[in-house]
Amino acid sequence: MLELDDLTKSYGDLRALDGVSFTVPRGTIFGFVGTNGAGKSTAMRIVLGVLSADSGRVCWEGQPLDVAARRRIGYMPEERGLYPKMRAAHQLAYLAELHGVSSGAADQAVRHWLDRLGLAERADDAVQTLSLGNQQRVQLAAALVHDPEVLVLDEPFSGLDPVGVDVMAGVLRERVAAGVACVFSSHQLELVEGLCDRVGIIRAGRMEAVGTVRELRQGREGHRLRVDVQGAPEAWADRLAVTVLEDGTQDGVRRTVLDPGDVGEQDVLDAARRAGEVTHFSRVEPTLTDLFRSVVSA
């Protein structure tokens, strides 16, 4: 289990991290979300030891991480880091060897990952001659080539085309199924929701919410109703003490998403029926995006 315990970090007056704690058990994916500058990269760089925390600690399997233990982490920094002129395969073998992999095993791992990521043909190309998407794949391979037990990936999906996203997601699922603990940050919340076992939302250096998406939903007040009414007048719900979140008409059908608050669901349905012909009535689970918005705007 990877454990971040009460990390704090300040840059002068700016409190970049303020008591950040969360855990990532083996075989799970943790999605780390937050606005730009919320502290995601700072927390990840502290895990990797390229930045030191003012207080708090990072543990792996109960032991504080030291340089030797960090060799078991695969890292993808926010701003991509590879030698531009070095050939992809050489570069990956070099990084594997630096992590303590023997040169024979390194070559084997390099071939495996280049194959798996569809880069076998590009093995001898200088990294700078590859497309951005392929550079990103090499960067992922660089994080994987020493067969790490922990993956720390800062924005691994940014800049990938849909095929690249699928490949990346597939590889992460595969590694996690093999027992790796994975934490990654992303702004693509649908992706995070679909891929992660647990999610942490950070705002201004503080963890505002940590848990499964289901747990986060339960922690939030109320749920939502979606009501589609044919021929309903605008503001049909105004007489009810509800909060209208979305309201629009298409082909004569008015779709309203509302937070019923203390109003009963059946009362909302009755009001809708009085307004017109109800074609759709359902509870809407808030998406991670909704949860994120409510946390960030709170």
Add this chain to the structure above:
Amino acid sequence: MSELSAGATVALIARREITERTRERAFKISTGITLLIVVGAILAIKIFGGGPTTYDVGVGPGQQAVAQAMVAQAKQTDVKIDLTQLPDAAAAKDRLDGGDLDLALVDGKLVVKKDLNSELESLATFASQQVQAQQTLGDVGVDGATIGKALSPAPPAVETLQKVDPDRDTRQAVAFIAVILLYGQLISYGITVANGVVEEKSTRVVEILLATVRPRRLLAGKVLGVGAIGLAQLLLIAAVGVGTGLATGTFSLGAGVLGIIVQVLVWFVLGFTFYAVLYAAGGATVSRQEDLPNATNLLTFLVVGSFFAAVYASNAAGSTVTTVLSYVPPFSALVMPIRYAAGDSAWWEVLLSMGLLIIVTGALLSLAARIYENAVLQTGAPTGWRKALTGTSA
């Protein structure tokens, strides 16, 4: 997966530097060009250095006696006169205009195109006066043998108080070329180290590296790798240079040339270590290549200053300034070989001077490593030296 030892890590990093840098086309081209220049310089010493100076002198009608007197006089100095017979003054003018002649003797005059070389002038003047004196003495009935004796007295013998080393000139010439090369290696490989550090910073690959490698090992591997390339290149140049020198007979190893070459190789190792760690520290304080010159201009000034000191030393071998600079690091790296070649310093002095550079480098090493460690992960605006030293963040 096991933790690599410090040695294995440093060796791995150094090996990457060597394979990647020697693969570059620019490296191969610059090595080739340097070799050509060295071979050319040695051939130039052979062709233009030493040997007698030769003058082409045209001889007009009736000037044979003066011409022969010039040739005879020239033999006593290290000058050679080539004579060309001219039918008349017009021919002399043509040949002078064409640049075939340095001087023409016509109708008792010395005719030149523009300026008369002072050496040639004194030779010709002396010869002409001698011929006239011969004539005058002959006219008054003095016999030939007496005239010859009177006009060509035996020169006084020269007694040398200090022993002159016949190989000194060769040694100085070799030392000068070696110091130019040493200067070139120090500045270019120092800058290579700085560029390498900035490349790792600007591409952020340093984040990945330092997540698994301690900063000092990364620094040591880089300095070692780049230094090994610089030394190997210098060895190759020395081998080709010595080969050319021996093959053309420009110099022999017995003339103390080997001692200078070995010494310069050692100076490279010491001088490079001195500059490389400082260049690495300078490189670590910036995040972009375009900020690098600003961060390292003091160092570049030191290398260039050392070179000028060496040029000065080659013209003022025995001066106090030269002696002092031959001990002061890092000037000593470029000045001492010059001083040694002039025969002004003994081996123990060279070793003492090297020892001083080692001590100063040792002291700077931990300082530079600290700057590197503190600055290499700072991105954005250039890190100030003071901040880099103390490691306090913003």
